[in-house]
Amino acid sequence: MAQLIKAKPNHRKAYFEIVKALEIGSYNAVILLGLRKTGKTEILKQLAVNLGGFYHNFKETEISFEDTEALFERGETLLLFDEVGYLENFDLFFGTLSQRAAETGKQVVINGSSYGALKQLGRENLGGGRSHKVELFPLSFEEYLYFSGRISGYGSG
Numbered sequence: 001m002a003q004l005i006k007a008k009p010n011h012r013k014a015y016f017e018i019v020k021a022l023e024i025g026s027y028n029a030v031i032l033l034g035l036r037k038t039g040k041t042e043i044l045k046q047l048a049v050n051l052g053g054f055y056h057n058f059k060e061t062e063i064s065f066e067d068t069e070a071l072f073e074r075g076e077t078l079l080l081f082d083e084v085g086y087l088e089n090f091d092l093f094f095g096t097l098s099q100r101a102a103e104t105g106k107q108v109v110i111n112g113s114s115y116g117a118l119k120q121l122g123r124e125n126l127g128g129g130r131s132h133k134v135e136l137f138p139l140s141f142e143e144y145l146y147f148s149g150r151i152s153g154y155g156s157g
Contacts, residue, residue, distance in 0.1 A: 012042075012139075012143060014043060015043045017134050018043065022107055026130060028097075028106070031133045036113055040082075040136055041057070043136070047080055048078075051078050053076055055080045057083055059086045065087065065089040065093060076106075077107060078107050081111075083111070
């Protein structure tokens with residue numbers, strides 16, 4: 001079920017925003033929003049490698065709603081769920097996500113290809129818990145400068 005994931009050395013700004021939200025510890029769930037092909041999956045994989053989280057892609061490995069509880073029984077405290085729209089009864093999953101994470105002492109980062117559905121979830125409380133929304137846009141000019149080596153970090157001018 002787990003995958004070996006190689007992280008790239010550079011990170012998008014959204015990666016650092018997610019790390020900061022997780023470090024604060026006020027959020028049981030972080031929702032990563034963004035258009036298709038903007039790098040959401042890559043960010044989740046980088047988080048798995050760098051923070052010791054468990055990554056699961058619901059599009060690549062189908063799992064029933066009933067079997068999702070086993071994901072919360074894993075030893076990792078950070079769970080990264082990719083393409084959550086492919087989960088059977090995903091609306092039920094979202095309804096209790098934050099509560100299940102809190103009960104098990106986990107933090108969860110989710111994303112999916114359905115931008116509209118996830119954006120709506122960002123407005124809701126995910127089962128009464130607190131969630132943080134991070135939006136990933138296409139590469140900004142500052143990110144372009146960073147990735148091309150013209151600047152050494154974000155905000156470094």
